[in-house]
Amino acid sequence: MKLSLLDRSRTRAGRPDAEGLTGSVDRAVWAEAMGYERFWVAEHHSVPGVASGSPAVLLAAIGARTDRIRLGSGGVMLPNHQPYVVAEQFQMLAALHPDRIDLGIGRSRGFTEPVRDALRDHRASDFEADIGELRSYLDDTASVTVRPRTVTDAAIPMFLLATGAGIQIASRLGLPVVIGGPVLRKDALADILVAYRRDFRPSTSAAAPHVIISLDVTLADDDGAARDLALPEAWAMARSRQVGEFGPLESVDAILAQHWTSQVRARVESSLDAAVLGSPATVRRQLEELAERTGADELLASTSTYDRHALRASDESLRALLR
Numbered sequence: 001m002k003l004s005l006l007d008r009s010r011t012r013a014g015r016p017d018a019e020g021l022t023g024s025v026d027r028a029v030w031a032e033a034m035g036y037e038r039f040w041v042a043e044h045h046s047v048p049g050v051a052s053g054s055p056a057v058l059l060a061a062i063g064a065r066t067d068r069i070r071l072g073s074g075g076v077m078l079p080n081h082q083p084y085v086v087a088e089q090f091q092m093l094a095a096l097h098p099d100r101i102d103l104g105i106g107r108s109r110g111f112t113e114p115v116r117d118a119l120r121d122h123r124a125s126d127f128e129a130d131i132g133e134l135r136s137y138l139d140d141t142a143s144v145t146v147r148p149r150t151v152t153d154a155a156i157p158m159f160l161l162a163t164g165a166g167i168q169i170a171s172r173l174g175l176p177v178v179i180g181g182p183v184l185r186k187d188a189l190a191d192i193l194v195a196y197r198r199d200f201r202p203s204t205s206a207a208a209p210h211v212i213i214s215l216d217v218t219l220a221d222d223d224g225a226a227r228d229l230a231l232p233e234a235w236a237m238a239r240s241r242q243v244g245e246f247g248p249l250e251s252v253d254a255i256l257a258q259h260w261t262s263q264v265r266a267r268v269e270s271s272l273d274a275a276v277l278g279s280p281a282t283v284r285r286q287l288e289e290l291a292e293r294t295g296a297d298e299l300l301a302s303t304s305t306y307d308r309h310a311l312r313a314s315d316e317s318l319r320a321l322l323r
Helices: 017-034 055-065 082-098 112-119 127-136 165-173 181-185 189-199 223-243 252-256 260-273 280-294 308-321
Strands: 002-007 040-041 072-075 104-107 158-161 177-180 211-215 218-219 277-278 298-301
Touching: 002 055, 002 308, 017 040, 017 055, 017 308, 040 055, 055 082, 055 177, 082 104, 082 127, 104 127, 112 277, 127 158, 127 277, 158 165, 165 177, 177 181, 181 189, 189 211, 189 280, 211 218, 211 280, 218 223, 218 280, 218 308, 223 252, 223 260, 223 280, 223 308, 277 280, 280 308
Parallel strands: 002 040, 002 298, 040 072, 072 104, 104 158, 158 177, 177 211, 211 298, 218 277
Antiparallel strands: none
């Protein structure tokens, strides 16, 4: 499998939000040095634990610090934007960084009504039609030409972040598909992927089906240490379901010092038990099983930890594991 990273610009408790962004830039630099295929960033709005709300702006900063690694969005949430504006932003990125830009798109809306109001997210939209419109601008087949023109004639490759019906859209439109979350644990996943590959229609984005699996992968010297590294993300997720807000990552010591309700404990343990984490030998077994079950072409690791040094060590171990 090819190996790539998705960085969500996670913030840390007690630290400025800006460090979530500069941390993403630094991580992209080391990912390029390690030989990762691509480096993607996220779009989240008004979320305390995520600093990135504008993938195109962050990718421009990362592009200025890197030379070879592919850069993209995981993803731009198309319901929040006019397709033409997205096309302009990514065409500009492609002009600045030729043959390095990917456009991953999704359909998630703002998490709360005030955020949706702020995004003016009340227009009736047809997601599949919006994708077609967006691609027509990038393919230069629309009645309006997007500027600037790029050095090469190749269209910016598009990817669809999808579950369920979205995977069917990806096959109809000939898009590589990025699959993550609960669908990875469904018994029906194999059948879903068979249908995607069978029904795939070649396009300017991809001549053949391409499946990317996205999930957290945390490595350390042993399984217990890896579990500790994964705890802050599992804790943030469990707490978000309790308090309604996805917060910054906290240190392991700070988490262990807090009161854990039985419900939060159960959610944390369930999240850790379902994660891909452990020593290199443990993670290798888990990834081999996942590859056999899905036939994935690429792994997009979305790992987050509180300790940035440990995050880099985990990224290094994963790269060494899948060379």
